[in-house]
Amino acid sequence: MNDLELLDDLLAHPSTWAEPPPELEDMVVWAVAEATVPMQTDARTRRRWRRAASALAVAAVLAATLVVGATVVIGSSSNGDYAGDLRATGLAPGAHASVVITHTDAGFRVNLHARRLPPLEHGEFYEAWLKDAAGTLVPIGTFSSSNGRVTLWSGVSPRDFPTLTITIEPSDNNQASSGQRVLMGDVHAR
Amino acid sequence: MQRARERVRPEPRTRPRPSRDDLEAFRRGDPAGTRALYQSYGRLVYAVAHRVLGSHELAEEATQQTFVRAWQAADRIDVDRDPAAWLATIAKRSAIDIYRREARRPKRALADVPADDPALVTLPPDLGALDAVWRVRHAIDELPADEATVVRLQHLDGLTQHEIAERLGLALGTVKSRSHRAHQRLAAVLAHLREAPA
Numbered sequence: 001m002n003d004l005e006l007l008d009d010l011l012a013h014p015s016t017w018a019e020p021p022p023e024l025e026d027m028v029v030w031a032v033a034e035a036t037v038p039m040q041t042d043a044r045t046r047r048r049w050r051r052a053a054s055a056l057a058v059a060a061v062l063a064a065t066l067v068v069g070a071t072v073v074i075g076s077s078s079n080g081d082y083a084g085d086l087r088a089t090g091l092a093p094g095a096h097a098s099v100v101i102t103h104t105d106a107g108f109r110v111n112l113h114a115r116r117l118p119p120l121e122h123g124e125f126y127e128a129w130l131k132d133a134a135g136t137l138v139p140i141g142t143f144s145s146s147n148g149r150v151t152l153w154s155g156v157s158p159r160d161f162p163t164l165t166i167t168i169e170p171s172d173n174n175q176a177s178s179g180q181r182v183l184m185g186d187v188h189a190r
Numbered sequence: 191m192q193r194a195r196e197r198v199r200p201e202p203r204t205r206p207r208p209s210r211d212d213l214e215a216f217r218r219g220d221p222a223g224t225r226a227l228y229q230s231y232g233r234l235v236y237a238v239a240h241r242v243l244g245s246h247e248l249a250e251e252a253t254q255q256t257f258v259r260a261w262q263a264a265d266r267i268d269v270d271r272d273p274a275a276w277l278a279t280i281a282k283r284s285a286i287d288i289y290r291r292e293a294r295r296p297k298r299a300l301a302d303v304p305a306d307d308p309a310l311v312t313l314p315p316d317l318g319a320l321d322a323v324w325r326v327r328h329a330i331d332e333l334p335a336d337e338a339t340v341v342r343l344q345h346l347d348g349l350t351q352h353e354i355a356e357r358l359g360l361a362l363g364t365v366k367s368r369s370h371r372a373h374q375r376l377a378a379v380l381a382h383l384r385e386a387p388a
Contacts, residue, residue, distance in 0.1 A: 007373075007380050010326045011345035015241035017330070020232060024250055028232065029224045031254040032261045036219035090254025163247065184247050 023179025030180065031090035034118075080111070082158040084187035086166065092118045092182035097166070101158050101187060110140055110152040114166070117146035117182055123171045126182075128152050130161035137177055142169070158187045206230070213269040216261065224257060231274060235281040237327040238320050242285035248292065252285040259284060278324050282317060322380070329379040337372035340365055 010016050080100035088095040097114040110128070117126065125144050129137045138161055141152035154161075166183040208216070208226045215223025232253065239252035259280050267273055330338055343349045343357065355365045 004377070006322060007326070007376055008345065010322055011341060011376070012348075013241070013323075014346065015237055015244070016323055016327055017342060017346055018237050018240040018246070018249065020236040020250065020253060021246075024236070024253060025225065025228050025232060027250070028228050028254050028257045029221045031258050032219065032224045033221055035258045035261055087251065089251055090258055181250075184251075 021179070026179060027089065027091060027181065034091065034093075080190060082108075082187040082189055084164065084185050086114075086164060086183040086185035088183060089181050091168075091180060092116075095182055097183050097185075099164055099185075099187060101154070103157075106153070108154040108156075108158060110154055110164075111149065112143075112152060112166075113149045114145070114183065115147055117166070118168070119146060120144060120168065124168050125171070127167050127169045127177070129165045129167065129177060130154055130156060130158065131163040131165060132161045136161070137165075139175075159189065162186050162188070207272050207274070210269045213267055213273065217264040217267055217269070219261065224261070227260070227273070227277070228257060231277050233331060234274075234324050234327050235277065238278070238281045238323050239285040239288075241320060241323045242282075242289050243292070248288055249285075252281070252288050255284040255288070256281045274324075274328075278321070281324075282320050285320075325379055326376065329376050333372055333375060337368045337375075340368045341372045341376070344369060 080102045082099075082101040084099050086097040086099060095114070095116045095118065097112055099113070100111045102109045102111070112128065114126075120126070125142045126146075127142045128140045130140055131137050138154065138156050140154040141150075143150040143152070158164075163184065163186050165181050167177050168180045168182060169178050208223075208230050212223050212226035216227050217223070235253050235256050236249055239249040239256070240246070243249050243252060256277070260277055263280070267276070330341065333341070339358070340354055343354045344351070349357065351362060351365045351369065354360075355362045358365070
């Protein structure tokens with residue numbers, strides 16, 4: 001491929017023109033700030049981190065046990081109509097979640113099992129959203145547990161809104177997403 | 191006439207390369223330093239990540255990871271040099287790591303996948319192509335906005351110059367001259383691509 005052909009190829013490729021969303025700048029700044037925290041702590045704080053890490057390891061074992069049990073329970077009651085795994089963003093290293101969505105007469109029941117979400121500051125909460133290909137966000141509920149199972153409800157179908165994201169929101173009377181995504185992923189029909 | 195044309199030319203859309211103070215602030219973990227570095231290179235990192243991963247969500251994740259890794263290695267930054275090549279390397283590695291992670295993730299039962307499905311053959315992304323994406327995207331962002339618009343309509347949207355003139359409400363000659371100037375700048379960027387990869 002000569003230079004002109006290469007240039008044509010690059011200019012015709014959508015990735016060359018891909019624009020990051022405006023909120024990504026804040027997400028990057030936040031992710032780097034989060035990464036700096038352990039490095040800036042003093043020895044005493046580092047000891048507290050180690051104790052917390054030990055406690056987290058024990059909690060992880062318990063959580064794994066619960067996951068196995070919960071999987072059996074869900075499997076025996078309902079397999080759901082859609083399912084997916086949510087990945088952590090740079091704002092929440094180590095976080096993850098699984099989701100099972102069941103179509104009912106009342107709407108779509110969203111069973112979310114989240115693990116190791118970052119702790120909330122005073123006045124903050126988690127909010128779940130479904131998003132379609134055009135980027136339209138539909139809120140499907142709020143919660144405050146960083147580890148565990150919550151049930152949310154959606155009035156729109158995951159077939160049309162297949163991307164599920166979890167954000168951290170401040171209590172600021174602003175109904176729009178803060179853009180501070182901690183988990184995201186697609187759900188698929190089973 | 192030349193001076194008059196330059197006076198009305200829109201500004202390029204990227205911030206200039208970060209200053210020594212910006213890079214020192216980034217090395218200290220100061221959010222202002224991170225913001226400065228992102229404003230200079232965030233779009234380039236994102237374009238490379240999108241080329242590797244083909245998904246906006248994953249490209250966002252790779253972009254965040256790139257800057258976190260850059261900070262973790264910030265003690266190796268030479269604050270007197272342009273960090274573009276160093277950051278481009280981290281961006282490519284971050285995107286490829288996520289690409290490999292995603293390639294390992296089972297998406298559906300293997301029995302349901304045809305034997306010739308490209309997903310069964312995991313090819314590493316072409317690093318040379320990623321260098322080209324970085325440099326061409328940088329060149330596009332350096333173009334005046336009116337020239338970048340013409341190039342985008344011509345190549346990405348596949349419009350003819352007549353159609354571009356109609357859509358933008360411009361004379362055909364104006365579209366031609368903007369296109370010519372923009373392509374000259376882009377070709378100059380690519381002329382050095384093979385000798386000095388990002």
